[in-house]
Amino acid sequence: MAERQFNTKLKRVQSDWGGEFRTLAPFLSSLGIIHQRSCPHTSEQNGIVERRHRHVVETGLTLLAHSNTPQRFWDFAFETAVYLINRMPSRTNSNKSPFECLFHRPPDYSFLRVFGCECFPYLRPYNPHKMDFRSTSCVFLGYSLIHHGYRCLDLQTDRIYIARHVRFNEHIFPFNPPDTATLPADSSPYYSSYPTPPPPNCEPSFVPFPITEPVNQPVTEPVQQTASVPITDPLPDPNSCSSVSTDPPNSVEPSSFTVANKSPEWRKAMAEEFDALVRNGTWSLVPCAKNTNVIDSKWVYRIKRDANGNVTRYKARLVAKGFNQKPGIDYQETFSPVVKATTIRVLLSLAVTNQWSLRQLDVQNAFLHGELKETVYLRQPRGFIDASKPDHVCLLHKSLYGLKQAPRAWFERLTNTLHHLGFTGSKTDPSLFILNNGGTLVYVLIYVDDIIVTGNNINAINNVIANLGTSFAVKDLGDLHYFLGIEVIRHGSNLILSQQKYISDLIQKAGLSDCKAVPSPMSTSQILSSNDSPTLADPTRYRQIVGALQYASLSRPDITFAVNKVCQYMHTPTENHWSAVKRILRYLKGTSHFGLFIRHGSGSTLHAFTEVNWNSTLRAFSDADWAGCPDDRRSTGGFAIYLGSNLISWNARKQRTVSRSSTESEYKAMADTVAELTWLEALLQELGIVSTVTPTLWCDNLGATYLSANPVFHARTKHVECDYHFVREKVSKGKLQVKFISTHDQLADVFTKPLPTQRFLMLRSKLQVVPRPQLAGG
Incomplete structure (x- = not known):
């Protein structure tokens, strides 16, 4: 840069003994530049740079502290x-x-603004519709390196706009609490950057440290220096593309009470929530005693949407700041169970097979029904302070969202109600309740305030719903169609579980809406390891996307292995790991309309299903990839379990210990599969489903198959931990059959390693992952 901009030849470069500078030695030597380094642990030999580095760090931390900007x-x-x-x-x-000193002219200080303040970039070119807003509230994050403009962070979408035309409110800091972000009465809040001339072309943004853009960054049309169109840039990864939301007004969830209070829709939502709290007798106003721990609260806003993304309701919820509660004083026990995804699929499979009705309920303000055992005080909610008793506090009688004990209190209340109606809680899954009365079966599945009811008697189902309605504000949503973000689509007598909306939103959030689709979620040529490429500067985006992909795998077993693989590098993800994540998203881009098919009928194309009463028969496939991890040589095990022809449980996981042979790794995978089979048998027994056919486990390793029935190869496998040998115990008691299957027919192969495209597509169809168009016509 110095040679290009100032016609000055570099002769010597001074640096410390850091390893990052050693790779520069060949490059500097080829140019005839002397690379002089300070002695190890002798920072005073590079004192000027060390002092400048300290100055930069202290100034940067001051900017963060002044505006309360996150680190x-x-x-x-x-x-x-x-x-x-x-x-x-x-x-x-x-x-x-x-x-x-460098350019022989004073800098233009009119371009400077307060870091972290509120700003409003001009977005009209990206929002051409006349009903769209011209701007949106953002946070000023400094000056662009490669454009003559400002960086503006949209807190709603987590995207950065680089815009030339920006209005600033330098007395408001969005990251500050609302009470501290006050505006002096005598100040003029808004400053416009419109008349400010752009800096000269020869002016570098950062003189000491020239910045080079990543070479793999997507290149668009050259940006004109006089352009006024803001340029979007995703945060924090520079390799992603982004788009500007064109949702109608009030379709973005507000982040604070101040913003929400400006909208009539959100004011109405807050009033409805407050009225519900009062009607429920959630609290009573009492004087605030001394030395009392009073908990604060905040409003949280959510937009309820249907499976197509249409807005159905504006929901405001008053949430207590439970992190201020003191253990042993404000709360005791906090555990509350969460329904297992496998239990949901088992129940849906049984309902489809037997053609039972599937009903969906929603308990309004569920946590407010829980009764508190402790004495808890809450400040009056913002916007609804009693004018006659402004100094009083709320003594809570009922539970409230955000309290540590709120989930447990609600679950105990609902459990007691169901027990009173004759239900019995499941021991295998505490979120499942069963009513078995003289051949009448009714099942209730609970996930917080969402409830699924099914059974073999429609009148009994209606009675249960009516009885629940007498105790709680229950909304009957009719036939099951949307549960936990999963769309349940009926096709004749069958079901398909789809997360198309969720996946599409995830792809858009990652900035890959315009990416090119790929036929498989992971390439066979890509081997991931801990140190395969430079680490990401900020792993936040990586962790967010991978966590979201884990939820997408609830109905997409075809991405389970790939998601498990990228999950192993959450601590220090690298650029190569991020590329693997983007490939999963590119695969989902082309298959977002795919879903898990739950079949009704007696037909099956699977090798394992040949018995007559296959509908209630458990079949499992187990496989392992021996020493597949290049970092620690641990194996990856996986399984797929079917109830009849429907896939109900699957898993891909790196084994906890290193295996000395492929037989050992396969045997460990078998043990994990048998543990899941044992749990499923207990669940089906509680549901009243009994099969006369012994469950079968299919394995493609002869050694592991022989070892499960006979103590062969004992000298080479005696070091295997004892708990894995319960497989042999199950086989010896006749509770399990272990059979050999060829590798070509091994369905669990898709959970242990990347596969060629044709084999992956074949196994995907066996997993019953199909697109909606293929369902047309049956």
Whole structure:
């Protein structure tokens, strides 16, 4: 940069003994530049740079602290610090700034703004519709490195706009609590950047540290320096593309009470919630006693949407700040069970097979029905303070969202109600309740305030719903169609579980809406390891996307192995790992309309299903990839379990210990599969489903198959932990059959390793993952 911009030949480069500089030695040597390094642990030999580094760090941290900006934006603060330091006059430079010393002219200070303040970039070119807003509230994060504009962070979408035309409110800091972000009465809040001339073309943003853009960044049309169109840039990964939301007004969830209170829809939602709390007798106003722990609260806003993404309700919820509760005083026990995804699929499979009715209920303000055993005080909610008793506090009688004990209190209340109606709680899954009365079966499945009811008697189902309605504000949503973000689609006598809306939103959030689809979620040529490429500067985006992909795998077993693989690098993800995540998203882009098919009928194309009473028969496939991890040589095991022809349980997981042979790794995988089979048998027994056919486990390793029935190869396998040998115990008691299956027919192969495209597609169809168009016509 110095040679290009100032026609000055570099002769010597001084640095410390850092390993990151050693790779520069061949490059500098080829140019004839002497690379002089300070002695190890002798920082004073590089004192000027060390002092400048300290100046940058202290200034950057001050910017973060002043605006209360989270530390994950430290890189923007430090870049802004360098930008400001280069324009600050110094006595050592005769009261001139480094910029003026370099360019022989004073810098333009009218371009400077307060870091972390509220700003409003001009977005009309990206929002061409006349009903769209011209701008949106953002946070100022400094100055662009490659454009003559400002960085503006949209807190609603987590995207950065780089815009030239921006209005600033330099007294408001969005990351500050609302009470501290006040505006002086005598101040003029808004400053416009419109008349400010752009900096000269020859002016570098950061003199000491020239920044080079990543070479793999997607390149678009060249940006004109006079353009006023804001440029979107995703946060924090620079390799993703982004898009500007064009949702109608009030379709974005507000992040604070101040913003929500400006909208009539959200004001109505808050009033409805407050009225419900009062009608429920949630609290009573009492004087605030001394030395009392009073918990604060906040409003949380959510937009309820249907499976197509249409807005169905604006929901405001008052949430207690439970993190201020003191254990042993404000709460005791907090555990509350959560329904297992496998239980849901088992219940749906039974309902489809027997053609039972599937009903869906929603308990309004569910947590408010829980009764508290402790004495808890809450400040009056913002916007609804009693004018006659402003100093009083709320003594809680009922539970409230956000309290540590709220989930447990609600579950105990609902459990007691169901027991009173004759239900029995399941021992295998505490969220499942069973009513078995003289051949009448009714099942109730609970996930917080969402309830599924099914059974073999429609009148009994209606009676249960009516009885629940007498105790709670229950909304009967009719036939099951949307549960936990999963769309339940009826096709004749069959069902398909789809997360198309969820996957589409995830792809858009990752900035890959315009990406090219790929036929498989993982390439056979890509081997992931811990140190295969440079680590990501900010792993936040990686962790968010991978966590969301885990939820998508609830109805998509075809991505389970790939998601499990990228989950192993959550601690320190690298660029190569991020590429693997993007490939999964690209695969989902082309298959977002796929879902898990739950079949009714007696037909099956699976090798294992030949018995007459296959509908209630458990069949399992187990496989392992021996020493597949290049970092620790641990194996990956996986299984797929079917009830009849319907896939109900699957898993892919790296084994906890290293295996010394393929037989050992396969045997460990078998043990995990048998544990799941044992649990499923107990669940089906509680549901009243009994099969006369012994469950069968299919394995493609002869050694592991022989070992399950006979103590062969004992000398080479005696070091295997004893708990794995319960497989042999199951076989010896006649409770399990272990059979050999060829590798070509091994369905669990898709859960242990990346596969060629044709084999992956074949196994995907065996997993009953199919697109909606293929369901047309049966």
